[in-house]
Each structure stands twice: as structure tokens, then as C-alpha cells.
Amino acid sequence: MWVKIWLQILLPENNRQQMVLREKHANELLAELRDSSSHGDFTQLQTAYQRLWDRNDYKSYSKIRRDLFRFVLCWREPLSVNVLTKALQMNSKEEGLEDEPLPELSIRNLCADFVTFDHNNKMGFAHDSARDFVSRLLDEETSNLTLSQNQETHRQVLRFITQIFQSLNPPDDFVRGIAGYCFKFLPYHCQHSVQDALIYDEEWENLFDGICHLYSRIIASLPNIESLRSSRGKTRSFPAMQTLLDALNHSGQFYDGPQGNVKWVPTALGYPWKNNVSDGIFEPLRNNRACWGKQALYLERRLNGALNDSTMQVAVMRRAVPVISFLLHGSWYLQGSKAVLDLIEHVMRDTPILLFPYSGAYIAMLKLFEHFIDRCAQDVESAARSANLRTQVQSVMRPDLEGESADILAVIERLRLSMRSL
Secondary structure: OHHHHHHHHHOOOOOHHHHHHHHHHHHHHHHHHHHOOOOOOHHHHHHHHHHHHHHOOOHHHHHHHHHHHHHHHHOOOOEEHHHHHHHHHHHHOOOOOOOOOOOHHHHHHHHOOOEEEOOOOEEEEOOHHHHHHHHHHHHHHOOOOOOOHHHHHHHHHHHHHHHHHHOOOOOOHHHHHHHHHHHHHHHHHHHHOOOOOOOOOHHHHHHHHHHHHHHHHHHHOOOOHHHHHOOOOOOOOOHHHHHHHHOEOOOOOEOOOOOOOOOOHHHHOOOOOOOOOOHHHHHHHHOOHHHOOHHHHHHHHHHOOOOOHHHHHHHHHOOOHHHHHHHHHHHHHHOOHHHHHHHHHHHHHHOOHHHOOOOHHHHHHHHHHHHHHHHHHOOHHHHHHHHHHHHHHHHOOOOOOOOOOHHHHHHHHHHHHHHHHO
């Protein structure tokens, strides 16, 4: 059925020879552009790309062509035709994937002027200037929308991932490949699917929570998950790494733990925040809870179950400063000084932050600890404890790793290799 429909689309005059000549001409023009060493006439280059774009712009199917390019643009590695066809199927029918995939011929004909295909059927733009042209053209079309099309495309990626991992069937090679991609790039798509994850957005919250719910299944579908499970007991000195390994039972599901705490999953995803958190967003939490609006209730939901040392350790191991800031702000406004000092104390005691590479994120994290310790010091009952904890933080606020024993450094290196293999 799809072949018949797409042949009608691509051959409106039912003339295959005419299509072949048209595609040949377009490819010759594109080859000339690629081989040209002159970049002085930007206008001429853009005009040529516009001619290529218009040549294959089938009016009744402009949307699916644009969806196709948006998917290629937002995917973080060369995109296979197989993945793209499944994603476009899902986009065309919200209830589920069609039984029959979109024909590969259709994909090639719709984007052949700008995209190349390697021997593994992976797609990539023919030239950086082609990518820039398509990206700019799509951005101009949606610049006035409240939710940018770029964000909607990343949400579409999340919907695609959700549908892939909702199935209870054992993972096949395709699912394992998507799981590997998710482990590397799912935080990126979460981050770019929302303007500001601290501001209440019901659609995004439901989508993100659905991804979090399926995260255990994604991890369990990784090709090397068995080697990760065999690593249990070798990372006891590193609670954040062990948290991930201990969270999986043999069926790939998360253990609930004594308090049912699996709320660290969003932290493992890196939380989709682009900027550091400020006090202003949390001020409504100071009001009586009966007066809270949707925004305050939303913040409480995001913090519920996440204000504990395991979640903080995951954030610290990732050097995710905005997440650390979020947890400290939430603890300060909802729980008070003692809880904030507890979080920082656990980190200083149980997480080898001294051995992390000295970096801007490292300093920002320690400065953030200092800032909240100073806040807690204003509480008379916490003053002495704050002073002791500040001394600990200041003692590691320098790039001096000399004197560390070789065996500790070796353990750190094994941890890094283990995390890289995830």
C-alpha cells in the first residue's frame, strides 16, 4: 500500500523517466556545489539550495518532508533509514506503529538532494552548508510558534522511544541499538524538548515521567548489560555507580528499596535544565501549602522522593551542577538547614569528589556547597556543624592531587571505564 501511495506522490505525472532525469540534474547541481572552492557568493549558494529544495517540494506532502529533515537534524549520530522509517510511521499514527514501514525509496527521493547514504544505510548531510540551509529554512517557518518545532521534534523522539520500550517482548538487535543510543543521548533529547523544565508544562511532565518509568527497561536492553551486572561488588567504594547496578534485578526492573525510592532516575538522565537554578522559582514553596498553585505543586512532585543522598551522589558523579543546585534549593525550602547539611555531608563522606578532574564544574559544585553551608550557618543550632563542613569543602577546593596513592587512582580509572561502557 505504501509503495503505491508514495509512487503517486513522487510521480504525480506517472512518469518515472522524468523523475530520473530530474533527480540526476539535482544531484549534478549539488555535486557542483560540493566541489566548488569558492564561498564568496553566499547568496548564490543559497539560491541554488533553494532551487534544489523547491524541485522536490511536493505540496501535499510538505509536512512529512519537513518532519523527516527535523528528525535527521536532531538525531545525535548518523541516522539509519530503518530508525527514521519507524519514527515517521509513529508520527503518522499516534495509536501505534503501522505493520508496514515506509519504503526506503520514499526516504531517498524526499531527501536525496541534501542527504547522502553510506553502505550501512546511515544518513548524513552532503555538506555542512546543506545542513545549515535546511536548519535555517525550518527555523524560519516556525519562529513565531510558542512551542518551537525543534522542541516538538525532540518530544517526538521521546514518544518514539516510549513506544519502542513499552513492548514487553525480549529486545532484538533494533531495540538494543536504540537502548545504546538512549544511554548516550536521551538526556540531550529531554533537555531540548522543553523551554524550561522548572516551569509547569503538563504535556512535557507526562512525557518525561513516562520516559523515567521506562528507564529500567532501556538499561536492561543494553547489549552489555550482563557484563555490568557482573561488576557488582567491584564498585562498593563508589555509591553512585553502585546505585545504578544495584537498582537492576535480574528481570531488568528497578528494586523499590526500603522506602520505594527510585526517584533518582531523572538525575541519572541529567535533568533537562540548561541553566543553574535560582531562588525565585522556589519562593512560592514558603507559602502555606493550601495556597500553592500548579507551579508550586509541580516543583513538589519533581522533588518528591529525590531529596536523599543517593540522588545527590548521582548528580555529583555526573558533575550536573544545575541538578545539584535544584536538590539543594528544594531541600532548603522544603526541609530546612539540617537536611541541606545532611546532603552535603553525605557527599563529602561517601563520594570521592577530590579525585575528579579539576574543572569549572568541580569548582562550581564546591562553591554551591559553600553557599548553602553559609545559609545554614545563620541557624544557631547548625552553626558549629556548618563551620566544620565548610572546612572540609575548602580543603578540597584546589587542583592538588599529589600524594594520592596509586591504588586509589587505579580504582578511579576502573570506575571511569565501567561508566564509559554503559
